[in-house]
Amino acid sequence: MSNLEVPSLKENIHIDQSKWLKEVRVFAPATVANMICGFDVLGFAVDAPGDEVFMRQVAEKGVRIKSIAGDDGRLPLDPDKNTVSACVKLLLADLGLTDAIGIEIELTKHMPIGSGLGSSSASTVAGLFAINALLGEPLSKDALMPYCVEGERLACGHGHADNVAPALMGGITLIRGYEPLDIIALPVPEDLVAGIVFPQVDVPTRDARQLIKEKVRLKDAVTQWGNIAGLIAGLFRADYELISRSMHDVLIEPTRAILIPEFYEMKRIALESNALSFGISGSGPSVVAICKGKEDAQLAVDRIQAHLAKHGIESFQYVSAVNTQGPKLLNKS
Known part of the structure; x- marks a missing residue:
């Protein structure tokens, strides 16, 4: 994982299968990275556009992408190459759930790819937020964040957080550092x-x-x-x-x-x-x-x-x- 390490979670997180859901639909927002003067360290989320992930439990174990809409056929359906499914697989592996659950994903892109609005980060955040919700929310947003950063590394070769941090946390975020990952929420002036x-x-x-x-x-x-x-x-x-x-x-x-x-x-x-x-x-x-x-x-x-x-x-x-x-x-x- 680049120079970031995803912590092993299975020994520290209690998984209560009685809280698992059958299916969820999640929206994650676009973001404005850099906030003009803060290259790679500042970003904020907006209300629209954004991406949606529909995720359901299925009988066959493993993670699959059933469909992708709104991408003009540009994104891979291969679960190891698509950032949404790849990050979900990584999280399930760290939770020790690879062979315990089957996941099917439908991704709907409401924002253009290559727009400069965090298209890949919105999809990745939606997917990780969705799997966490499906599992009964065993993880905090802070625990999900390294997996979101890994999605950015897979998408563009650079594991930066200036899109995924505001997309996941909301508001305006400052990435103080990466080793360890240190994200700070900043005030949002009302107007x-x-x-x-x-x-x-x-x-x-x-x-x-x-x-x-x-x-x-x-x-x-x-x-x-x-x-x-x-x-x-x-x-x-x-x-x-x-x-x-x-x-x-x-x-x-x-x-x-x-x-x-x-x-x-x-x-x-x-x-x-x-x-x-x-x-x-x-x-x-x-x-x-x-x-x-x-x-x-x-x-x-x-x-x-x-x-x-x-x-x-x-x-x-x-x-x-x-x-x-x-x-x-x-x-x-």
Whole structure:
């Protein structure tokens, strides 16, 4: 598992089969990783879009994926290659339940793959939240988190938590470190709203990550540290002006913006529409206008979409407050 170790759980967790459910349906949300200035250490969840997992017990032992909808046939049905089923299998193995239960999974993608909105993390989180619910919730979210991170390693080759942490925990999260994994929940100012635009252009996560420089100037690093610290202080104080002047990325955005058509025009439009800040969601191509209030967020995304349409670029938009719940159980039996 990369450089992370999933703890053995079977000796520490009590499994009560009388609490097992027959089937569950779970929704897990999209996320905005990095929060503009916090590369690989900050992220927050939104209300929509997101992914759904329907999971049921079946007689035949093992884990299988029955169907995947909304992926245009791009995701594998092989349970060892799909992040949802692979992580469920890993968790069941650590619980000593590999030969004790049969699981069938239906995955519904309500969000685009390669959007920069944590598509793989939403699916993985939904799957792990679902199996935990099916087993009567023997594990805490903290115990599920390393398995979510492993899903990201399987999906993109890098076991980062800036998508899966907010998707699982909800709200705004800080990943302080990975050895050991240390995730901190941050305050969510009441009026903080994200206006997200997903342009229909292709920016693969692996390609976007390869563009990042391995070495940066100390001057730029100091600027970025100050911005991250200022943003966190602004969140604790619900100081929107401090949040605004702190959310600037001098390390990652200048490189990744090259891959996103009309990026700087979109940024100009967002800031002229009263956005507190504007930047790239995750590795892109989705962009996000962080605003105070839904009205400004809606104005920003409407104007950005109109601009993209003039240049022949189709796009989707989402406007959402920060989702403080994370995944939710839609039904069970």
